[in-house]
Amino acid sequence: MDMRLHATLFLLLLPCPNGATPPHADCPDKCQCFTAARVLCADEHMTSLPANLSQEAVEVVVMTSALQYLFPGAFEESPQLTKLVFLNNPLRSIHSQAFRNLSELRELEISGSPWLDHLFLGTFSEQGNLTELQLNYNKFQTFLPGSFDSLERLESLQMKANVISDLPVSLFRNLRNLRVLDLSLNKIPKVEKETFSGLSAVEILKLSNNRIANISSDVFCHVPRLTELHLEGNGISRLADGVFSALADLTVLNLRGNRLMSFSDTALGPESSNLTHLDLRGNRLTELSHFGTLTSLTELLLSSNELASLPRDLLQNVSALENLDLSENRLTSLPDGIFYGLKSLKIIYLQKNQLTDLDSRLFKDQEMIQQLYLSYNRLQNLPLGLLDRFALPHILRLHGNPWKCDCHLWYLHDFVLNSHRDVEMPDRVVCESPRFLRMRPLASIHREELVCPLADGDPTDLSACILRKSANSLVIRCKVEKCSTLAVQVQYLGDDGAVHEHLWKKNNSLCANITVTQAPIP
Template sequence: MSKHWAAVVLVLIQLHCCDCCPDLCQCFSAAKVVCSDESMTALPVNISAQVRELIVVTSGVTLLNNCSFRENLRLTKLVVLNSLLKTVSRDAFERLLELQELEISGNYRLSFDVQTFSSLANLTRLLLNNNKISALDAGIFDSLHKLETLQLRGNVLAYLPSILFHRLHKLQELDLSFNHISSVSADVFQNNSLLRSLSLQANSISKIPAGIFTCLDHLEELNLRSNLISNLSAETFPSGLRKLILKKNALAQLPHNVFHKLHHITYLDLSQNQLSKVPSNLFQNLILLKKLDLSENRITALPGSVFNGLFSIKSIHLQKNKLSSLEVNLLKDQHDMEQLHLSMNSLQSIPHGFFDDLDFQCMVQLHGNPWRCDCGLQYFFNWLRYNEKNVEDLTRVYCEAPAVIRGHRLVSVDKEQLVCGKNSSSEFHGSSIPNVTEIPVDDDEGAIRCSLREVKGTASIQCKVTKCTSVTFEALFEFADGNKQESFISEWLAPAGCSNRTV
């Protein structure tokens, strides 16, 4: 076909669609009609028999009943979105026997009769979101034997009849989030064995009944975020879970075996709870876990073996806790990790060897900690020399102590400044670095700074000379019997041509 004739045919098709398209609507094809006008108070009745999808957005329609749809209409998809709809009568869909997808969302205080959906035997998707629905009769979904997706999010449901979903044997996705549900019965999901995704996010549930998820052998994703859950039992979750979200609840402690059956889980979110301790074997057997979020809890310390066996882990979030120290072997199995968030804790130092098992591509967050920039931080300081690009927001990593460099960025501190005072102990800072003592120097200009380090009975002095000057080293030995002996050790001469003049 030539380009000329193709253009003519296209124009004719468009003219034909314009002739049959209802007022206030657009016909994108013979099978799809979209209507959007606030002045529209009823659905158009002059819809072509060829139309399969009718989408009504932001209209003034307040009622759907038997007269809303012409006879012999073969719709497979109907959407009524963000309208003024208040009532859907029991006979509204009697003529839509081929309907497969129905969405009625974004309306106000919508109510349904228990028989409203009884004629929709072919329906596979039903979305009733953000309608301020306050109650649902027990048998309202009983005829929907083919239903696979049911969304009821953003309503004001406070109660779920225990048999509400019992006839939905093919249900795979159920969204009950953002309602006012305070409790659920143990058998509410007992006939939904094919369910793969279940969301109860943002309700007021305080207790998960024992056995409520027992029959959900195919459940892969469970979202319990933003509830009031304070306790969990060992048998709560089905073994097939891949994603579990418990964020923003009231969990203060967890049974050590609560997750042991979750051999397939890849994502676990425990953030924004009240956890202060984590059992050492809490994550045992989670060999496929890739992301673990423990942020925004009250954790003060972690057992050194708590992450053992997490060979697939890519991301661990521990920010905004109260961690004051870290075990040196905490990350021994995490060779392929990509993210480690330790920001906004109470860490003063990093134990020697802590980062040694991490891959060079792992990004680390460390800002917001009160770092003590003395001898106990030398391992971390040396690690940064080769891994500076792996620390996010490194310029926000500040020294809290000692007082002389408080507020300094760690990247601006010289290694020679990382010394410990006479009363400091490396053990106090959680480091295996030998004790280092700063040596006072009677030097008004501050040209010489020295420190004494003791390693297995051998003492060594390290000095930094910042100006052109000669230095004589002398040592005074005091023995256990009180005798003293002064001994000349060495002299360092300023190099030839050395000058303190400024240019």
């Protein structure tokens, strides 16, 4: 249930100022009057409205009652009411004259009635001063044309969480002052250009969690003042070029949870420079073009898509960006310089991808970073200097990667030890290899244990070394023909899980008899 329902009750239950005793003398039966002006009726056995409301009452809330019907002139003795709320009642029908004489109403809410599926024409005919109307969590399937024609001063209309499947073309034609229209959580299959005819003042439009599959290029031409547009949770698979081009004031665009496979700023048009929040999470995106026209964008959310690669110029000129979410995609690498110039970036989500390596200068411009998430990728090490530019205390997540704990991990090892407060869950940053360090937390390992095997071409000649098994021993036999400072360190894992080692180093005194011949200086 909408949290707003509970907020209304909370406000009504606030104690009287200065600790005064609430007046009860003129309060109707089964109701509570915490002030003379505010009345709460919440009784599960109440089947009819209170008959003796005080003439001082201006706000009435009826909730969790047994009220099923509102009859003609239900509040005829209380024309002074400015706020009337019905919450979680089993209403089945409201007579078209139920609100007769309530011409002073500013706020009206009828929400949470699971059997209320229609309103008669003329129900709001005398509510010309109404500014807020809420009809949420009922069972409305449609509304008759003209249902809202008398509400010329209405500023907010909420009809979310019904089962609306049809919107008459002229339904909103007289709502010239409407600022907010919420049609989310319904079953609307489509919207057309004329659906929003008359709504030239609307700033927030919510169509989320419906069944809209297609949007024509001119559908929003009658709502040019939109600042927020919510289309998340529909079945939209493609966007026509310029579909949002009429929305020059748009700052928030939410397309989360649709079926988009690609997205380009051509859908927004050249007038989209005011957009600050773009949400494309949970689509099927496999490709993106650049967002270069979105110069005011501060939040770009692209998680839970199917992106395997990104264009190098994806974020070029998006210099105001602060929050970037690329998590839960299929990225194996990031283009060099993709974050160049983005000096305002504070949060970067890259977790749950397939990243195998990162360029050492990837974050060279991100001095203001506060959160960086690299967990659950395929990283085996981090390049030297990758994290050195961060100037502020920050949150860093590195767990869930197959870290290869050898000499190439010295940089990360030192960073974890020196910046342990910045690394979240450091005990989960564990080695995947080599075998004798597997599942050891990196922070528990001495730097000297992070060693690399000698590669082909290494200047140290071990060609004279032989590895063989003798009885119950493993023998390493090396012949060193020249004076050498080479040490042999043998490490083995004991039954107790601890690493034991033995060190052998050639005695330098053996080199004392070596003669060094120096050519004469000409």
